[in-house]
Amino acid sequence: VSCREHLAQLREHQEELEQLGAVVLGVSFEEPSVIAGFAERESLPYPILSDPERRAYRVFGLERGATAQVWSPNAVRSYARGLLRGRLPRLPRADIAQLGGDFVLDWQGRVVYEYRSEESADRPAIESLLDAVRAADNRP
Amino acid sequence: VTNDYPDVLDVELLDQQGQFVHLGDFLGHPVVLVFLRWLG
8 A cells, every 4th residue: 555545644643642641753854845735635633743864764774776676556546546546646856766764663662663665665564553553551 | 572672662653744763762662563574
């Protein structure tokens, strides 16, 4: 799924995530004005933080993809689904090759779950993220 | 997961008001971090 679809899936589970005491943080390397417009359009209940130099991306080992990873069949299908819903992609002004990923930190800030996208439309199943959050509340 | 992220709590990000936020600010809660691609 695309980032947009992935965030929408997380939004649908926001209540459960809140009940688990979890904080959801999006991270983007786009300009703050682009991020703000995106967050408003998508009605996101959690913040999208900015990492313009992609330092956090590097700390978490997230790399740029090769062409075949960026324009994978899954990615093309994802864009096609968006077009069918009347959603025109924005002309890229940022690096389209940067891959994403999902991580869960436990209450002590330890990384207890990591998922680095293999290609641009590759995201973890929401249920696996929720399982990781449940396990992350591992206080003694 | 091998917890090989020595600098994770020092990771510095900017919120939508341009203020610095550190991942260490969220200690005490599970945190789901979603790194995005370009916002097409």
